Amino acid sequence: MMEYEADFWLLVLAGLLQQLVGLAFLGAVFAQVQALHGWTFTEAVLLYGFASFVFGMSPLFFDGLWRTAWLVNQGDLDYALVRPYPVMLQVSGSYVGLQGAGDVVVATCMIGWALSRADISWSPLTVLVGAVLLVSAVTIRVSVLAASCAISFWLQAPHSGFAFAINQLGTLGRYPLTIFGVALRGVLTVVIPFAFTAYFPVSWLLDPGRYWWAAIVTPLVAAYSLILGVRIYHRGVRRYESAGH
Amino acid sequence: MSLVEVTGLTKVFRRPVKDPGFRGALRHLVSPRYRDVTAVERVDLRIEPGEAVAYVGPNGAGKSTTVKLLTGIIVPTSGEVRVAGLSPHRDRIANARQVGVLFGQRSQLWWDLPVRESFTLLRDMYGVPDSLYRARMKRFDEVLDLGSILPVVARKLSLGQRMRADLAAALLHGPRIAYLDEPTIGLDIAVRDRVREFLRQLRDEGTTIMLTTHDLGDIEDVCERLVIIDRGRVIYDGSLAAVKDDFARERRIHLQLASPVPLASLSDRLPDAVVVAGDEPGEFTVTVDRFRQTAGAVISAVLPLAEVVELRIDEPAIEDVIRKVYAGELRLA
Known part of the structure; x- marks a missing residue:
């Protein structure tokens, strides 16, 4: 990971820049409107920051999954299969996506800024459930990544085009779900549950009374996604x- | 119970059939056709603890596929593999603890890490206690001279350095059985001798070895049993000495006589041998069955005709046998 030091700083910088561009876009939208489907700028930044944090954790610890397609195509999984360690973890840990570090730094700043201004009634329970929701969100994100990358075991092509398309959908999770059409909302909630990587957890945080069920359903979706993701990968x-020969 | 028990092992790969060129690729997209390729067919094999088995065969015979099946890397189409009672692909992790694998053509070292870091990663993965790890590293260093390459990043290693490091990596956890697929490929003579010496030590310490190689010197140095595979089937399985006794019986004796002797008179005196005249006068090659006629008997038959100035004996080599098998000239059992 620290073999190439200039590369390290460039990647961190790239992650920072990407997040700032996204934030600038959000600012441009809110320069025109006061609220977006009931979301104020502060709340939208919290949502955006939460999603970016979740998406930044994934490259930091699981970016190797993207290499699945190449490893399968080249037959480079041979040694991973003769070591007493789960193949999925060997692959996911084989590479660290340092742009994730930039993502996480900016996302943490966004969350911090938004939390200081948002109207949230804090209690120990809020912190505990918030942490559970965050872990669940990362789990869902990684499970979807694992399942979509595992398709390469069937396709055997040297690139991850399919996984990339699926994971691009995830960027939609940074915005309030209600701005999308019914079909897309259904896809993001049920088929590929990206809505649970930010929208529902943040909704609970802002309005626990109305979204009480999100605190229960999100961990369940996470557990289900994880089991399914690992199963698919192992089937692969x-x-x-x-x-x- | 044998350490490795293989019964009826078969692996069939499905391969697309495409006409050449872009047109062929397009047609395959619309109406795909496939063909089954049998890489390994009904292989039966038993390996006892402590045995050193040479697994040989021409390119594409199914050697590497067999090794991948035995190690659980790929799943058999049919048949059964048991290694110390475990099924390698079902009990993958438990099996991984007891086997060491080396594919000479590929490295398992982490490309961007110094060799030492790869070793410590493997140590942690296998849970090798620190004292044991240090003792093993010391031993590997003695035979394989690893000391100087430990701080080097894997991508900067020469082939010989890489192979030595990979051997150590494959055996770091002290496996019961080592599958070594071409461990001497592309190595210079000095490194190759070192690797062979290492393998002999390993065998003498009781590690079971399955050695796949094209280098027949490796086989003769390390193994006592020979398994030959061709087109996915085992065509010979027996002791190396037995192969030699059965099929490598010809001993060639090159003679330089002091005076020219007619070929016919030499042949007359050696009725059981084949005598061929050489380029120079008085030069002959006598080919005998080493079980029927000793070299001494040949010499004493020649001596009354002329004095022997020079004498050279070519012992039969396993290489000749295998070359004949590959070429289809010899059918074993």
Whole structure:
């Protein structure tokens, strides 16, 4: 990870820049309107920051999953399969996406700024449930990544085009779900549950009375996603053919 | 119970059939056709603890596929593999603890890390106690001379350095059985001798070895049992000495005689041997079955005709046998 030091700083900087561009976009929107489907600028920044934090954690610890397609195509999983350690963890830990560090730094600042201004009644329970929701959100995000990357075991193509398309959908999770059409809302809630990586957890934080169920459903969705993601990945590993004869 | 028990092991790969060129690729997109390729077919194999088995065969015979099946890297189409009672692909993690694997063509070292970091990662993955790790590293260093390459990043290693490091990486956790697929490929003579010496030590310490190689010197140095595979089937399984006794019986004796002797008179005196005249006068090559005629008997038959100035004996090599098998000239059992 620290083999290439200039690369480290460039990637962190790239992550920072990307987040700032997103924030500038959000600012431009709110320069025109007071609220977006009931979301004030502060709340929208909190949502955006939460989603970015979740999305930044994933490259930091699980970016190796993106390499699945290449490893399958090249037959480079041979050694991973003869080590006494889960293949998925060996692959996910094989690379650290340092742009995630930039994401996480900016996202933390956004969350901090928004929390200081937002109207939230804090209690120990809020902190506890908030932490559970954050962990659940990261789990969902990583599970979707694992499942979509595992498709490479069937496709055997050297790139992750499918996984990329699926994960691009995840960027929609940074905005209030209600701004999308019914079909897209359904997809983001049920099919690929990106709505649970930010929208529902933040909604609970802002209005626990109305969104009380989000605190219960989000961890359940996370557990379900994790089981499914790991299952799909392992099903894929069994199809692995290596390379050569 | 045998350490490795393989029964009826078969692996079939499905391969797309495409006509050449872009047109062929397009047609395959609309109406895909596939063909089954059997890489390994009904292989039966038993390996006892402590055995050193050479697994040889021509390119594409199914050697590497067998090793991948035995290590659980790929899942068999049919048949059963048991390694110390475990099924390698079902009990993958438990099996991984007891086996060491080296693919000479690939490295398991982390490309961007110094060799030492790769070793410590593996140590932690296998949970090797620190004292044991240090003792093993010391031993590896003695035979494989690892000391100087430990701080080097893997991508900067020469082939010989890489192979030595990879051997150590494969055996760091002290496996019961080591599958070594071409561990001497592309190595210079000095490194190759070092690797062979290391493998002999490993065998003498009781590690079971399955060695896949094209280098017949490796086999003769390390193994006592030979398994030959061709087109996915095992065509020979027996002791190396037995192969030699059965199929490598020809001993060639090159003679330089002091005076020219007619070929016919030499042949007359050696009725059981094949005698061929060489380029120079008085030069002959006598080929005998080493179980029927000793070199001494040949010499004493020649001596009454002329004095022997020079004498050279070519012992039969396992190489000749295998070359004949590959070329289809010899059918074993």
